[in-house]
Amino acid sequence: MNPPGAEPCRQSLSPFRVVIIGGGVSGALTAVHLLRQTQHCLSVVIIEPREDIGLGLAYSTACDDHLLNVPAAGMSALADEPEHFLDFARRHLKQVQAVDFLPRKFFGFYIRSLLAEVLENGSEPPGSFTHVQDLVKDMERCGDVYKLSLAGGEVIVADAVVLALGNLPGRRPNWLHKLALEDRHYIHDPWSRERWSQVQTAGADILIVGTGLTAVDKVIELTKETLSVPRRIFAVSRHGLLPRAHLALPELDVPPLTLPENTALAALHYLKFQAGQKADWRLAVDGVRGCTQEFWKHLPVLQKRSFLRHLQTYWDVHRHRMAPRIADYIKGLEGSGRLQVVAGRLEKMDLSADGRRVEVVIAHRGGAKFENLSVDLVVNCCGPQSTPRSIDCPFLTRLYERGMVVANDTNSGIKVDGLEVLDGAGLSSRNLYALGPLLKGELLESVAVPEIKVQAQELARLICARAGETRL
Numbered sequence: 110m111n112p113p114g115a116e117p118c119r120q121s122l123s124p125f126r127v128v129i130i131g132g133g134v135s136g137a138l139t140a141v142h143l144l145r146q147t148q149h150c151l152s153v154v155i156i157e158p159r160e161d162i163g164l165g166l167a168y169s170t171a172c173d174d175h176l177l178n179v180p181a182a183g184m185s186a187l188a189d190e191p192e193h194f195l196d197f198a199r200r201h202l203k204q205v206q207a208v209d210f211l212p213r214k215f216f217g218f219y220i221r222s223l224l225a226e227v228l229e230n231g232s233e234p235p236g237s238f239t240h241v242q243d244l245v246k247d248m249e250r251c252g253d254v255y256k257l258s259l260a261g262g263e264v265i266v267a268d269a270v271v272l273a274l275g276n277l278p279g280r281r282p283n284w285l286h287k288l289a290l291e292d293r294h295y296i297h298d299p300w301s302r303e304r305w306s307q308v309q310t311a312g313a314d315i316l317i318v319g320t321g322l323t324a325v326d327k328v329i330e331l332t333k334e335t336l337s338v339p340r341r342i343f344a345v346s347r348h349g350l351l352p353r354a355h356l357a358l359p360e361l362d363v364p365p366l367t368l369p370e371n372t373a374l375a376a377l378h379y380l381k382f383q384a385g386q387k388a389d390w391r392l393a394v395d396g397v398r399g400c401t402q403e404f405w406k407h408l409p410v411l412q413k414r415s416f417l418r419h420l421q422t423y424w425d426v427h428r429h430r431m432a433p434r435i436a437d438y439i440k441g442l443e444g445s446g447r448l449q450v451v452a453g454r455l456e457k458m459d460l461s462a463d464g465r466r467v468e469v470v471i472a473h474r475g476g477a478k479f480e481n482l483s484v485d486l487v488v489n490c491c492g493p494q495s496t497p498r499s500i501d502c503p504f505l506t507r508l509y510e511r512g513m514v515v516a517n518d519t520n521s522g523i524k525v526d527g528l529e530v531l532d533g534a535g536l537s538s539r540n541l542y543a544l545g546p547l548l549k550g551e552l553l554e555s556v557a558v559p560e561i562k563v564q565a566q567e568l569a570r571l572i573c574a575r576a577g578e579t580r581l
């Protein structure tokens with residue numbers, strides 16, 4: 110279907126073929142902007158194995174208690190219409206306030222509706238938007254075009270390709286290396302509904318590895334599902350830090366601050382100082398949101414690495430916060446002893462002699478004390494990965510091997526110039542683009558909707574300009 114205002118494709122003029130790999134929020138918003146902006150004959154294809162476009166990992170949850178971690182007023186998917194999500198929510202839900210934290214699945218419905226609206230408004234002939242429900246396995250450059258090989262055997266040719274691969278799964282972690290935990294004792298992918306349906310959680314003791322937002326999501330699901338409630342949940346991470354809570358009535362208009370552009374430590378001192386000056390520390394953290402990408406871009410590589418090693422955990426728990434209702438709920442579970450958060454390193458993990466339990470030894474932070482746990486199930490909640498050696502994404506690994514993408518200087522995600530992908534020789538690959546979590550190492554802030562929506566709009570502008578150059 111063609112977008113409004115676009116020239117219908119003439120028979121003699123083949124369309125400029127844009128293939129977006131990944132149909133989460135990043136892919137869906139790129140398609141929306143391409144279809145809205147184009148004045149040329151454009152064919153937009155999204156390759157995404159999920160049935161629905163626009164949900165991806167974060168918004169495909171079916172759980173009503175998985176809430177957005179940003180108030181409704183901050184979740185517009187359109188950069189130049191800041192009230193867009195709030196207005197949509199007010200049309201579909203009762204009594205929505207700007208400060209409300211709405212269910213993530215409702216946000217998924219919003220993104221799907223946005224794409225559907227653009228497609229419905231389009232004119233004939235149809236066919237300029239297609240969802241191919243498949244997985245890309247490999248890609249190579251052949252002259253001016255890209256050839257993509259799909260898992261189902263199909264080969265698709267593209268003039269421009271967008272990598273919107275999003276939150277990538279991790280390989281089996283080191284702490285499992287020697288241990289062949291049986292499937293009934295270990296869940297590697299905490300998002301796999303199929304895997305959860307194969308294990309017994311009712312009355313079980315569960316160890317969650319990780320204490321970030323993924324772990325919080327899983328604790329909520331486990332304790333709210335009345336038929337499968339575990340007896341006790343332990344959550345372990347090196348620092349044992351849970352995400353902090355948002356204010357119950359978050360400030361929406363936060364005065365912007367500017368980070369000093371020299372060292373990570375100077376920025377930390379500045380943030381601490383500002384936090385002390387404000388009515389609440391969250392105003393300082395939120396105040397630097399607008400300048401974080403620029404600050405990061407100018408930070409020397411050694412400083413970035415040092416930040417990622419020593420400060421990132423602290424930054425993440427203050428920056429990516431829980432909705433107040435969720436934070437209260439988690440606190441209640443801790444208070445009742447049903448959830449115990451442990452700070453330490455996994456030292457040992459073995460099947461018990463009778464093979465029925467997993468015996469775990471955790472070295473507490475500082476190393477002087479050890480804790481022994483006996484659990485029924487271990488769940489990997491280490492969250493999405495971005496380092497090439499730790500990801501489990503054969504397609505991206507193939508691109509690294511082919512030298513079509515290269516790890517960025519902090520070895521986290523890929524190297525880009527703006528939104529254009531750089532190859533192994535450091536050159537811009539014509540018409541190969543990326544956005545979203547893949548750019549986290551380059552921008553620090555590149556995983557959430559407020560950043561993704563700006564990238565998607567800018568990317569569509571770039572691609573439409575290229576399509577114009579090529580076809581005129």
Ligand SMILES: Cc1cc2nc3c(=O)[nH]c(=O)nc-3n(C[C@H](O)[C@H](O)[C@H](O)COP(=O)(O)OP(=O)(O)OC[C@H]3O[C@@H](n4cnc5c(N)ncnc54)[C@H](O)[C@@H]3O)c2cc1C
Pocket residue numbers: 130131132133134135136156157158159164165166167168176177178179213243244245246273274275276277322323326504544545546556557558559561
């Ligand atoms: C649990 C969770 C909660 C979050 N909550 C919020 C929030 O409240 N507010 C906020 O602003 N941000 C939130 N985020 C940040 C979130 O990352 C972004 O909002 C957004 O979902 C990222 O979208 P994406 O499309 O880049 O990635 P994803 O959602 O990960 O989508 C990528 C898609 O690419 C597909 N894909 C991958 N490889 C291939 C391949 N080879 N071939 C074809 N398809 C492929 C996958 O199937 C997937 O659907 C949350 C993230 C998570 C993980």
